[in-house]
Amino acid sequence: MKPSIYENSRDVFLDTVNVKDYIQLEKISMIYQALRDSIEKPLKMVLLYGKPGTGKSMFLSKLHEDVASAQKAYLYKTPILDESEFFKTIAQDLYGIKYDSELNFTQFMKVVENRELIEAIVPIIMLDEAQLYTTAMMEKIRLLSDTRKVKFVIALHKTEKEDIIAKEHFQTRIWESIKLENASPVELKIYIQKKLMKVNCVDTASMFVPKSINLIHKLTDGNYRDTNKLVYTLFDIYHYYAQNNPKEIRGNEISKKIIEMAAIHTGLINA
Amino acid sequence: MLNVNELENKHKKYKLKSYTPYFAIFLGVSAAILSISFFLLYDFNSKKETKKELIAQKTQEYNGDRKADIAIENKNEAIEQEASKVIVPKEKEETPVTQEREEKVQLSPSLNFIKRIESEVPLYKKEDSVKAAAIIEKKVERPIEKSSEPIKKENKKEEVSLPIVEEVKESIALVQKPIVEEPATNTSTIDIKRRDVEEDIKHVIKRFNVNHNPALSLFVAKKYYQLENYEQAYNYALATNELNNNIEASWIIFSKSLVKLGKKEMAIETLKRYINHSDSSQARQLLDEILSGKFK
Numbered sequence: 001m002k003p004s005i006y007e008n009s010r011d012v013f014l015d016t017v018n019v020k021d022y023i024q025l026e027k028i029s030m031i032y033q034a035l036r037d038s039i040e041k042p043l044k045m046v047l048l049y050g051k052p053g054t055g056k057s058m059f060l061s062k063l064h065e066d067v068a069s070a071q072k073a074y075l076y077k078t079p080i081l082d083e084s085e086f087f088k089t090i091a092q093d094l095y096g097i098k099y100d101s102e103l104n105f106t107q108f109m110k111v112v113e114n115r116e117l118i119e120a121i122v123p124i125i126m127l128d129e130a131q132l133y134t135t136a137m138m139e140k141i142r143l144l145s146d147t148r149k150v151k152f153v154i155a156l157h158k159t160e161k162e163d164i165i166a167k168e169h170f171q172t173r174i175w176e177s178i179k180l181e182n183a184s185p186v187e188l189k190i191y192i193q194k195k196l197m198k199v200n201c202v203d204t205a206s207m208f209v210p211k212s213i214n215l216i217h218k219l220t221d222g223n224y225r226d227t228n229k230l231v232y233t234l235f236d237i238y239h240y241y242a243q244n245n246p247k248e249i250r251g252n253e254i255s256k257k258i259i260e261m262a263a264i265h266t267g268l269i270n271a
Numbered sequence: 272m273l274n275v276n277e278l279e280n281k282h283k284k285y286k287l288k289s290y291t292p293y294f295a296i297f298l299g300v301s302a303a304i305l306s307i308s309f310f311l312l313y314d315f316n317s318k319k320e321t322k323k324e325l326i327a328q329k330t331q332e333y334n335g336d337r338k339a340d341i342a343i344e345n346k347n348e349a350i351e352q353e354a355s356k357v358i359v360p361k362e363k364e365e366t367p368v369t370q371e372r373e374e375k376v377q378l379s380p381s382l383n384f385i386k387r388i389e390s391e392v393p394l395y396k397k398e399d400s401v402k403a404a405a406i407i408e409k410k411v412e413r414p415i416e417k418s419s420e421p422i423k424k425e426n427k428k429e430e431v432s433l434p435i436v437e438e439v440k441e442s443i444a445l446v447q448k449p450i451v452e453e454p455a456t457n458t459s460t461i462d463i464k465r466r467d468v469e470e471d472i473k474h475v476i477k478r479f480n481v482n483h484n485p486a487l488s489l490f491v492a493k494k495y496y497q498l499e500n501y502e503q504a505y506n507y508a509l510a511t512n513e514l515n516n517n518i519e520a521s522w523i524i525f526s527k528s529l530v531k532l533g534k535k536e537m538a539i540e541t542l543k544r545y546i547n548h549s550d551s552s553q554a555r556q557l558l559d560e561i562l563s564g565k566f567k
Contacts, residue, residue: 237273261279261282269285
């Protein structure tokens with residue numbers, strides 16, 4: 001086995017949101033289809049929520065890529081916390097109006113209300129990490145969506161402490177909620193192996209036997225981000241041993257010791 | 272770039288850390304097992320030692336007892352050898368020595384009373400005999416003639432002088448044979464053997480003097496008759512009649528004694544009177560035998 005394979009395998013798991021790295025799993029496909037159906041409906045807002053690392057950003061990226069060719073769709077991966085800046089950015093993206101001075105909510109509402117829809121297609125604004133917006137800002141976004149001249153898809157974290165759905169501005173019937181969850185061991189195995197297969201790392205993909213997957217799932221709880229980090233570190237260690245101490249990686253399956261070392265390094269194990 | 276060496280050290284620490292609970296559990300369980308084993312073994316050994324001591328003590332005691340038993344046995348054997356002249360052991364089956372020792376109960380009569388009796392005067396003296404004879408006189412109409420030495424005749428009245436008991440040659444002893452349990456049948460037998468009949472009769476006489484039971488006097492009469500002491504047999508048969516004149520056996524012994532004393536006619540007369548009075552078949556049979564000369 002050539003050392004370069006470990007490097008290639010490692011790089012697949014870099015924690016980046018790249019639509020090219022989107023893995024079509026059965027459950028994810030179903031959820032994605034539900035999301036596509038939701039934006040077709042005359043809904044004002046769609047809520048996409050789940051724990052960190054469950055693939056919300058990837059979903060939004062995938063959706064943006066898929067719908068952007070057919071209609072106006074804008075993805076804001078990082079929140080625009082300044083209110084004036086937020087409205088000015090949307091005004092410029094949606095309507096091509098550039099404001100040098102301040103643009104407050106009232107002014108922006110007038111702009112939105114006076115605009116006519118092109119072929120009755122409502123433009124989509126996708127907001128990732130929406131939990132960072134203030135409650136007042138969220139209320140203003142709801143009022144904007146009430147004009148039915150713009151549709152919002154909001155992705156936010158669902159934390160243990162606070163139930164986002166319970167918040168007042170998410171309780172109206174016009175909201176569609178889609179929850180994303182961690183992967184099961186089977187899904188995790190498919191996820192890892194599909195990722196490796198994409199870059200033709202068949203040998204490394206076959207090293208993930210159920211025992212290895214179960215251990216990884218136990219450590220990451222099926223979280224995609226944690227899994228990416230762990231497997232990345234794992235192949236990094238493999239790459240190191242391949243170069244410095246090949247006898248440590250002579251087995252045909254992923255070494256338990258190296259999985260644990262990777263977990264220690266990523267903080268999944270508190271050693 | 273990863274610092275794999277540092278990571279390896281961390282992993283070693285992690286593994287040690289992860290094994291610590293199992294190690295602790297193992298140590299705990301081992302300690303518990305060892306403690307339990309120690310206590311069990313300790314108790315066992317101490318018990319064993321105590322047992323051994325007890326056994327040794329018991330053995331010593333047993334040996335001491337055994338020696339004492341053997342001494343007692345030897346003594347008993349000597350005594351038994353002496354007593355074997357009168358005691359006939361019946362047991363033939365072999366029984367364990369210890370069991371035999373436990374089961375063997377030897378009873379021997381107390382002979383102290385004999386000494387007391389020896390100093391006593393015989394029961395019936397002359398006055399008593401005369402009195403008894405006077406009673407018989409009332410019943411016998413015809414006086415007895417030619418009476419021999421003990422019987423005297425005076426005018427119309429018949430006076431029978433009864434011989435006084437002076438000496439008893441033989442004696443009867445009632446000896447209870449040692450009871451030997453036979454393992455198979457588990458039965459006991461009592462052998463009555465004559466040894467000192469005289470002493471025994473004296474004992475009965477003593478009892479008779481106290482309670483005047485005619486059964487006792489009749490018993491004495493019979494015994495004397497068996498011992499061929501006809502004078503005493505006559506004497507006690509008469510005493511029995513005095514107390515109860517309806518006892519057939521006393522009349523028979525009385526008559527027989529008379530015959531043996533050579534007073535055949537008197538015996539015939541007595542029997543005839545008794546037959547008339549009681550219609551005793553036994554008395555009739557005796558009368559026939561006397562008359563025919565069968566009974567002498």
